[in-house]
Amino acid sequence: MYKETARLIMYGNLGEDSILMSLGRIFEKMERDGETARKDELVREIYDQIYRLLDLSTTYGFDENLWQCYIAYLLAMNENPFSIICETVGASEYGTVNTIVKQDMECFYRLFHYDFTKIECMLDVQCFSILTNYRSMAKAENTYNKSVSEKVRALAADLGKAENAEDMFRIVTGFYKTYGVGKFGLNKAFRVVHKGEDMILSPITHTSDVTLEHLIGYERQKQELIENTEAFVEGRKANNCLLFGDSGTGKSTCIKAILNQYYDRGLRLVEVYKHQFRDLSGIIEQVKNRNYKFIIYMDDLSFEEFEIEYKYLKAVIEGGMEVRPDNVLIYATSNRRHLIRETWSDRSDMSQDELHRSDTMQEKLSLVARFGVSIYFDRPMKKDFDEIVRRLAGEHPEITLSEEELLMQANAWSLRNGGYSGRVAEQFIIHLKSIAK
Numbered sequence: 454m455y456k457e458t459a460r461l462i463m464y465g466n467l468g469e470d471s472i473l474m475s476l477g478r479i480f481e482k483m484e485r486d487g488e489t490a491r492k493d494e495l496v497r498e499i500y501d502q503i504y505r506l507l508d509l510s511t512t513y514g515f516d517e518n519l520w521q522c523y524i525a526y527l528l529a530m531n532e533n534p535f536s537i538i539c540e541t542v543g544a545s546e547y548g549t550v551n552t553i554v555k556q557d558m559e560c561f562y563r564l565f566h567y568d569f570t571k572i573e574c575m576l577d578v579q580c581f582s583i584l585t586n587y588r589s590m591a592k593a594e595n596t597y598n599k600s601v602s603e604k605v606r607a608l609a610a611d612l613g614k615a616e617n618a619e620d621m622f623r624i625v626t627g628f629y630k631t632y633g634v635g636k637f638g639l640n641k642a643f644r645v646v647h648k649g650e651d652m653i654l655s656p657i658t659h660t661s662d663v664t665l666e667h668l669i670g671y672e673r674q675k676q677e678l679i680e681n682t683e684a685f686v687e688g689r690k691a692n693n694c695l696l697f698g699d700s701g702t703g704k705s706t707c708i709k710a711i712l713n714q715y716y717d718r719g720l721r722l723v724e725v726y727k728h729q730f731r732d733l734s735g736i737i738e739q740v741k742n743r744n745y746k747f748i749i750y751m752d753d754l755s756f757e758e759f760e761i762e763y764k765y766l767k768a769v770i771e772g773g774m775e776v777r778p779d780n781v782l783i784y785a786t787s788n789r790r791h792l793i794r795e796t797w798s799d800r801s802d803m804s805q806d807e808l809h810r811s812d813t814m815q816e817k818l819s820l821v822a823r824f825g826v827s828i829y830f831d832r833p834m835k836k837d838f839d840e841i842v843r844r845l846a847g848e849h850p851e852i853t854l855s856e857e858e859l860l861m862q863a864n865a866w867s868l869r870n871g872g873y874s875g876r877v878a879e880q881f882i883i884h885l886k887s888i889a890k
Contacts, residue, residue, distance in 0.1 A: 454567060455481035457560040463535050463550070464557045467527060472502050472509070473564070480572065496576050503580050510589070512658075514602035518609070519584045524565045525609035528625050529601075532635040539629035540638060541744040544622075551622075558618040558625070565612055565621070598658040601639045604632055633719075637743050641712055642722040645729045645736065652735045654723060665710040668703045669841045669875065674828050675707060681826055682711050685782055686718050686746055692825025693770055693783040695754075701876030702830035704786040705752050711784075712748070719745045727754070733769045741778040751785040770823040785824070838873035839863070845882045851889040852882070 455477035461467070467474055479498050483490055506523055509515070515522035535554050545551065569581035608628050615621045632638050640656035647653070665675050678694065685691035696704040712722045723736055733749070740747045751766075770783060833841065842863040846852045854862070866881040867873050 454564065455484075457564050460560050461557050463533050463554050464527075464531055464561070466533060467531065471527075472505050472523065473527065475502050483572070483575065492576055496578060499572075499576070499578070500580065503584065506584065510587075512597060513605060514589070514597035514599065515587075515606065516589045517587060518613075519587045520567070520581070521565055521585075521613060522605060522609045524561060525612055526601075526605045528561065528612075529605050529608055529628065529632075529639060530635050536629050536634040537743075539626050540633040543630040544626035555618060555622050558622045562615065562618040562621050598640070598656065600641060600658075600660075601656075604628075604639055633744065637721060637740070637745055640721075641716050642724060644724050645726075645732050652732050654736065654739055657724070660712070661706075661709045662713060663706055663710050664713060665707070668706050668710060669844050670833060670837055671703060671707070671830060674830055677826065677828050678707055678711060679714075682715055682720070686715050686720055688779070691782060693823065694785070694826045694828065695824035696784070696786045696828050696830060697788065698830035699832040699874065700788050701871065701874030702832060703875045704830050706875075707830075708748070708750060708784050708786065715746075720748065721745045722748045722750050724750050724752070727751070730766055733766070737769070737778060737781055740781065743780070745780065747781050749781060749783045751783065754785040754787045767823060783824075833873050833875070835864075835873060838867065838878060841875055841878040842881065845878055846885070849882065849886055852885050853889075854885070 454473075458467075458474055458477040469475075476499070479495060479502070483495055506519060509526070510519045510522065513522075513526065515526075535550055569585075573579055573581055608624070611624045611628075612621060615624055629638075636643070636654070636656050640658075642657040642660050643654040644657055645652060646655040665679075668675065674696075678696070681691050681694055696707060698704065708722075712720060721740075723740070725733065725736065736749065766783075769777065839860050842860060843856065846854070846859055852859070862885075863878065863881050866884070867877050870877050870880065
């Protein structure tokens with residue numbers, strides 16, 4: 454195994470601490486030391502790597518041949534100059550780089566079909582036999598990264614049918630063209646995480662599967678958001694969007710549904726909180742040259758009068774030295790139309806402590822003007838609320854109330870829980886499901 458890993462060129466950046474490289478060094482030590490090797494130490498070192506492989510497999514829901522899933526995972530996640538170009542234009546028919554990558558695929562083909570029998574006989578272990586015929590326990594979808602799992606397991610199955618390295622090259626490059634490569638290719642959404650001084654876009658492993666059909670009503674609002682996002686995904690000019698209005702009316706749901714609708718066409722989402730606005734330039738730097746469209750998503754956006762984070766946002770949206778790249782838009786939701794809390798003193802030019810209060814107020818209000826599209830979500834009327842309740846209840850056969858009783862209880866629930874809104878209707882249906890027998 455160590456001979457194969459040592460020969461990798463384009464894919465030689467797997468990392469010395471990777472499971473593959475670590476096992477390669479252990480097997481090299483076995484061959485070098487021969488009879489003098491301490492078998493108990495070697496077994497312990499191998500078991501440490503087996504544990505890491507099992508942990509990775511649990512994270513991504515791998516099954517059956519965990520070793521082959523792992524090799525497929527390495528190929529799917531490895532960002533190098535070749536794989537990044539392939540996600541944009543596919544593999545070129547000609548070129549020296551193809552020769553280099555095909556040599557790497559020769560190594561991966563042998564690694565994919567590696568025979569661990571000799572190792573197990575020498576050390577009197579069966580851990581690899583178990584890994585190559587593994588049956589995982591049933592897991593809820595929200596306990597592992599389903600998006601990555603499905604793609605990697607499908608890739609492993611396709612690679613298992615490859616008859617040679619040439620077939621493997623064709624399958625892997627086709628995968629890059631279809632899905633992309635690395636975390637941006639295989640995941641829908643990301644959050645900002647700091648590790649020491651480094652800012653990392655970490656995948657959100659379980660995202661909502663909501664669709665626009667789940668959001669009852671608001672057809673005009675949904676259509677306006679669809680049209681803007683459609684233009685963005687197709688590479689045409691599109692605007693930053695502000696979704697504002699009453700709480701619980703589906704603003705956040707709308708954006709999550711848009712992500713699901715356009716994910717297969719290269720849309721990705723980065724969730725950013727207000728205290729992370731200093732990272733906006735760093736986020737854009739990481740995503741600007743990738744073959745995806747990124748929505749920077751800010752939920753429940755608002756600022757108090759003493760907060761200055763809005764300045765970072767203004768600079769990124771429009772007005773900073775670096776032009777915002779064409780593959781980045783900002784979508785925000787807010788309960789406030791003007792985002793920044795105003796006071797009566799903001800509206801008075803006669804304040805003694807500042808002669809230019811109106812200038813300050815205009816600076817605050819100019820943030821909203823930098824969103825080219827503003828979509829208002831108003832609280833539903835009672836008849837609209839009733840329709841939401843009826844349709845939600847119709848999706849759950851365990852709810853057997855008559856329509857009259859259903860709407861009477863829904864109205865009572867809304868009076869106790871914040872009035873008419875889609876969120877209140879959904880919470881009411883959850884309540885009915887919880888007490889259904």
